Amino acid sequence: MKREKAHAKINLYLHITGRRDDGYHLLDSLAIFAASGDELTASAAPLHKSHPDDVTLEIDGPFADGLADCDDNLILRAARSVKRVRTSGLASGLLLTLTKNLPVASGIGGGSADAAAALRIMAAHWEVDEAQIPALARELGADVPVCLKQRPARMRGIGEDLSAVPAMPPFHLLLVNPGIAVSTPAIFTSWKADHGRFRQEVELPPAWPDLDALISFLNRTTNDLQDPARANYPVIDQVLTLTASLPGCRMARMSGSGATCFGIFAAAEEAAQAARQCRAKGWWAEAGPALT
Ligand SMILES: C[C@@](CO)(OP(=O)(O)O)[C@H](O)COP(=O)(O)OP(=O)(O)OC[C@H]1O[C@@H](n2ccc(N)nc2=O)[C@H](O)[C@@H]1O
Numbered sequence: 635m636k637r638e639k640a641h642a643k644i645n646l647y648l649h650i651t652g653r654r655d656d657g658y659h660l661l662d663s664l665a666i667f668a669a670s671g672d673e674l675t676a677s678a679a680p681l682h683k684s685h686p687d688d689v690t691l692e693i694d695g696p697f698a699d700g701l702a703d704c705d706d707n708l709i710l711r712a713a714r715s716v717k718r719v720r721t722s723g724l725a726s727g728l729l730l731t732l733t734k735n736l737p738v739a740s741g742i743g744g745g746s747a748d749a750a751a752a753l754r755i756m757a758a759h760w761e762v763d764e765a766q767i768p769a770l771a772r773e774l775g776a777d778v779p780v781c782l783k784q785r786p787a788r789m790r791g792i793g794e795d796l797s798a799v800p801a802m803p804p805f806h807l808l809l810v811n812p813g814i815a816v817s818t819p820a821i822f823t824s825w826k827a828d829h830g831r832f833r834q835e836v837e838l839p840p841a842w843p844d845l846d847a848l849i850s851f852l853n854r855t856t857n858d859l860q861d862p863a864r865a866n867y868p869v870i871d872q873v874l875t876l877t878a879s880l881p882g883c884r885m886a887r888m889s890g891s892g893a894t895c896f897g898i899f900a901a902a903e904e905a906a907q908a909a910r911q912c913r914a915k916g917w918w919a920e921a922g923p924a925l926t
């Protein structure tokens with residue numbers, strides 16, 4: 635049995651720097667990963683001639699219902715991509731079980747992280763040239779490449795142009811989602827309708843020696859998708875206001891196209907206490923170390 639964690643991706647900042655002819659937006663974003671995540675387990679299964687993907691997917695966990703209407707899970711799309719590039723026949727199929735711990739359509743790339751985890755598992759299980767995996771990831775979605783390694787990275791292009799970032803100090807993340815699913819394309823469209831202006835790329839410092847340095851850097855950045863998301867979903871304002879007010883919170887911001895917001899904390903216990911207070915509002919909230 636093989637087990638892979640599909641960690642939540644957090645955009646610490648997200649600037650829109652341009653737009654391609656196909657409508658995709660060019661980004662400059664600093665992505666990191668949280669301890670929270672989905673889990674994907676795989677075990678070998680007999681081959682079924684009738685099953686086109688040689689993969690069977692079962693879904694459990696607290697947010698499994700959020701995928702009930704999804705007729706083409708990114709994990710199965712990843713399986714079909716791998717099938718195209720496999721170099722040999724199969725000795726066995728795969729039974730995959732996704733434990734869906736992350737809210738769906740929530741700005742923390744859960745589906746992308748699941749797809750990347752599936753690519754890692756299937757590349758190891760079947761004979762696949764590792765060098766082909768990044769191209770498959772790019773085809774599956776703009777956020778999938780960064781989720782392959784799950785390490786802090788600067789994302790440019792539409793997300794596929796990845797580069798290393800200065801070392802980060804350790805810190806703790808609070809993730810809060812008020813229970814609404816947000817459509818990524820709709821938020822990009824709202825940004826445009828709101829006359830969003832393209833930004834210059836950010837200049838990264840050579841290092842962030844401590845959390846104060848990281849916070850003061852982040853305070854000079856923004857998430858360009860936050861205002862359009864807040865305008866569409868006022869509850870995001872409530873999440874940001876509460877998160878920012880909780881003891882020990884050094885900054886609060888929305889991730890990706892929302893609605894999940896994050897708080898940055900120096901101390902684990904303060905982040906854990908903040909999560910309890912957010913859960914008392916009926917929101918999903920988790921706290922844990924940032925994977926810096
Ligand atoms: C906004 C971000 C920031 O990391 O995160 P999430 O909110 O999804 O977590 C990502 O760029 C989302 O990546 P992902 O969710 O994989 O996007 P895709 O499936 O490739 O694209 C969905 C749709 O979003 C829009 N899109 C996506 C990425 C991008 N750079 N520009 C875009 O305009 C397009 O309308 C596209 O049709």
Ligand SMILES: Nc1ncnc2c1ncn2[C@@H]1O[C@H](COP(=O)(O)OP(=O)(O)O)[C@@H](O)[C@H]1O
Nearest residue numbers: 704707708738739740741742743744745746748
């Ligand atoms: N394994 C998966 N987990 C989550 N969403 C998935 C998955 N497979 C397909 N999807 C679809 O992808 C969309 C984006 O989901 P997700 O990655 O959770 O959000 P976001 O792009 O906001 O970070 C959802 O609307 C869902 O229908």
